[in-house]
Amino acid sequence: MIGAVDIGGTKIAVGMINCEGKVLARRECLTDADRGYPDALRRIIEMLRATAQTANMQISGIGIGSTGPVYPLTGEIGDVNFFPHWKGENPVRDLSQSFQVRVAMENDADAAALGEASWGAGHSKSKLIYVTVGTGIGTEIILDGQVYRGVDQSHPEIGHHVIDPSGPPCLCGFRGCWESLAAGPAMVAWVERNAPPSYPHVADLTAKKICELAEQGDSWAMRAGEHESRYLGLGLANLVTMFVPDVIVLGGSVMKSASLFLEKIRKMIGTSCRFVPYEKTELALASLGEDSNPDWSRQSLVLPLLPRGRNQCNLTAP
Numbered sequence: 001m002i003g004a005v006d007i008g009g010t011k012i013a014v015g016m017i018n019c020e021g022k023v024l025a026r027r028e029c030l031t032d033a034d035r036g037y038p039d040a041l042r043r044i045i046e047m048l049r050a051t052a053q054t055a056n057m058q059i060s061g062i063g064i065g066s067t068g069p070v071y072p073l074t075g076e077i078g079d080v081n082f083f084p085h086w087k088g089e090n091p092v093r094d095l096s097q098s099f100q101v102r103v104a105m106e107n108d109a110d111a112a113a114l115g116e117a118s119w120g121a122g123h124s125k126s127k128l129i130y131v132t133v134g135t136g137i138g139t140e141i142i143l144d145g146q147v148y149r150g151v152d153q154s155h156p157e158i159g160h161h162v163i164d165p166s167g168p169p170c171l172c173g174f175r176g177c178w179e180s181l182a183a184g185p186a187m188v189a190w191v192e193r194n195a196p197p198s199y200p201h202v203a204d205l206t207a208k209k210i211c212e213l214a215e216q217g218d219s220w221a222m223r224a225g226e227h228e229s230r231y232l233g234l235g236l237a238n239l240v241t242m243f244v245p246d247v248i249v250l251g252g253s254v255m256k257s258a259s260l261f262l263e264k265i266r267k268m269i270g271t272s273c274r275f276v277p278y279e280k281t282e283l284a285l286a287s288l289g290e291d292s293n294p295d296w297s298r299q300s301l302v303l304p305l306l307p308r309g310r311n312q313c314n315l316t317a318p
């Protein structure tokens, strides 16, 4: 029985999970970061005890997913926007002392990717890339059940690889990185730049609204969706060419409208990744929903890529 703790900017959620990944009991409270770390720790401990009691089980380990940056190897919280006064606090050490069990912490995106690899859309796949498209683009690489880390255990920022060097500037230092062109705000910026002043929805536009309008047949929103599909497809095709993973799991608020983009993405991969067996890489939608992150879809759908067409290089063809 694992105690799971999700520390977010708005709320802290706690659950009791059995070895099949099933949530047996859950509780949550507001983060209320200004009340200080000791107060939050006290509430986390209370919720862990209460949920263990509800599930009528002993906790054998605790896993924490927290909004980052956090340091998984030392257990420390970094300089997090939502709770800057918690920097240097160590929930891994503190919960381990309280419960006398092993405690591990990852940033919430890596924790969600590990969840999808163990119990979700990436189950039984050894090479998984998790891509979340929302306000930004987050990516995680899981190899044989382990999070891939760079030098000094750093987190690679694949969401900031360059798609178009003449594109918009980004805080990462590049112009035209994937996030600057394909995250939700890029869709909004495209409509604001291109739609005429008379376009009725321009005042309160969000990526979610654009996706809803596109599904209703609004022509500017549909054009924004095509633009989005092209940049999502370019980035995903790059991932297929560079890594040829077993599966790419797609999550995040923009991917709740995945049906708007998938056909074009698949075509892009089919025409751009000919030097690798791209048809063996599956695209799948994240399946754990609110149990891994409140922003993600509950839908589960595996989408095999199109088989190689006759137009492609095939030396054995008659």
Ligand SMILES: [Zn+2]
Binding pocket: 159, 160, 170, 171, 172, 173, 174, 177, 178, 179, 180
């Ligand atoms: Zn960037």
